[in-house]
Amino acid sequence: MEFKLEAHRIVSISLGKIYNSRVQRGGIKLHKNLLVSLVLRSARQVYLSDPCPGLYLAGPTGIPTVPPPQQPGEPVAGPPSGWGEPPPPSARAALPEPEPQPQRPSVCHTPGAGSSEPVAAVAGAGDALRGGEADSAAAAWGRVERPRAVASGGGSDTCPEGPRAVRRPCGCPPAREEQPAEDGSPAPPAPCPRKRGAAGVGGGRAGCPAAPGSTPLKKPRRNSEEQPSTGEEDTDEEMETGNVANLISIFGSSFSGLLRKSPAVGREGEEAEESGPEAAEPGQICCDKPVLRDMSPWSTAIVAF
């Protein structure tokens, strides 16, 4: 269990780094991004191999912690401590083959919302996206049976708002990349700028308009911030599983999004990157998970990188 949380945290951090690399001076550093993707792959393997299926199907054990993402400096109520170290290798080796997570297709399923997004949407059409996001967000919310723990701890980052949020060209770096672990919790991954404030970086969100479409949907589910971390972590688990798995399967199975062209390619490369994962057969990219439609919003997420 801890391995899964650790793996998830590492995935979040890695995604933050990849996202940050986009805005770094001097262009994307190929070597560093390659190493980050390798870590992502390892974390994904652990994440998908960790045999704790029972958690996913259980209802919320506690009140979900959903701090409003727009508030700057919101405290991060993340998974419990124990993040410190990666799982012992023997544990990883002993983990069984990943089984398809039964709830995954139902969680945060975004039917075609992402796939229909044009490439240009990445570059600029933030406002246009929000309308579409609201609809598909509503649909996704409806499909999710458990209350979502939109914790700044990163659980809900992987829900539908996540990829769509990434397509908003808010351009704010997650900024949590530089924040060491003393927060005590994982910061939200890059794709969800609205929740980036969880790491306490108000500045990082300065350029991030919220997604009005999704905000009202999330408000009713948000509770006060001082929620038991255990409850939040459980709900984090069930909420994030599907999409994190999708996302890391995309990153893990190939480096395509980042390296479709040389790292020094700008707009042109981004478009190519996006078309790459989308154009490829979903079955080819993902190993054994049914992630067909889920791929699209995430592949668009990659474009931002």
Add this chain to the structure above:
Amino acid sequence: MKCFSRYLPYIFRPPNTILSSSCHTEADIISTVEFNHTGELLATGDKGGRVVIFQREQEVLVEEQTPDVVLGSILRVLKFSLPSLQSKNQVHRRGEYNVYSTFQSHEPEFDYLKSLEIEEKINKIRWLPQQNAAYFLLSTNDKTVKLWKVSERDKRPEGYNLKDEEGRLRDPATITTLRVPVLRPMDLMVEATPRRVFANAHTYHINSISVNSDYETYMSADDLRINLWNFEITNQSFNIVDIKPANMEELTEVITAAEFHPHHCNTFVYSSSKGTIRLCDMRASALCDRHTKFFEEPEDPSNRSFFSEIISSISDVKFSHSGRYIMTRDYLTVKVWDLNMENRPIETYQVHDYLRSKLCSLYENDCIFDKFECVWNGSDSVIMTGSYNNFFRMFDRNTKRDVTLEASRENSKPRAILKPRKVCVGGKRRKDEISVDSLDFSKKILHTAWHPSENIIAVAATNNLYIFQDKVN
């Protein structure tokens, strides 16, 4: 090996910045340090694209009033031989390094086609052997290599006919006599001029340059390709290594460092992010994608973690002066390989193994991506590399002894002798030890250099340069 003392500490500060130990501009961070082939000159490059060259003073014999302090305890611990003095009151004084020349090598550029800024940070400096009165060095940023000529001027012509002493043109009608201009001495002026610019040959970021022993060619390596240049030709280069896969999705490793063999002009090595080293022979084929030798140590499965791949990535590779060995630096260790044995290194030294349990935090704060360099001493008996908290480590290959030293202002008194430091990894911390958790990871020593023949080392600690000399005549 002699005891390392601080004989004449020299702390370098860029002249146009106000510095304290805690605040400095990013542009002043030293990004490379290199002695020239005689050790007379020491070049540093920084993030702001500047190159500063230090020159060593001539040595003098001076009378000393009091004998220098000899730190017996250190010598006992390390079992090094005592330096001998000519007499109690007479010491052969080593030359100091003083600033010789400063110039702006690279400027920030913007690639309009790709909408990317090209950093002006100097990634590497390599000297050419001296062939005439001028000095030549190569400096490179991410994309462009430049050949600089550093020359002295200490005479100037005077007595022109058409110009007066201030340089103003004279009206030819006023000239009644002619004279021959003569050279008169002037204050020494050191000027640096760019003689060649080798540009537009690299799609990815250049990480290494290496001058060939034939002194006619050099190579530049980026993440996926290595190009061979002739010094005289700037608009062409040969691509000798290309590891870019046809489908970038299949990319698994990148080139991290490359170097020519010190004597064999056809041989070079390059290291990869997977912890492997390939030795290539340019006589075998024009494109050296197929290696001649492949050095890899099997991974220890008990050490496997999320970050195994990152910490196995080699950050620096250096041939020994003899050409018989190569030394590689990965995140936690330094390894010495014999060129004749490919399956494992002959020596492995742990630099800071106490960080192995902290890899996750180091990943978060990006320290795990730090690229440490490593250097040989002149006789290939001692190797040195940097660590955190402004520590640097030396390993004596013969005695298997090692020492941790610190480059800090507190130790910067003249004649002070560097005290060995120790990191306490657990349990009770002794008085002088420092615990792992109090290490300052923002103070890292990535770049060091060792004089080619003497025990003089240059250590770059963020924006300060420390030069330590051995206390021996």
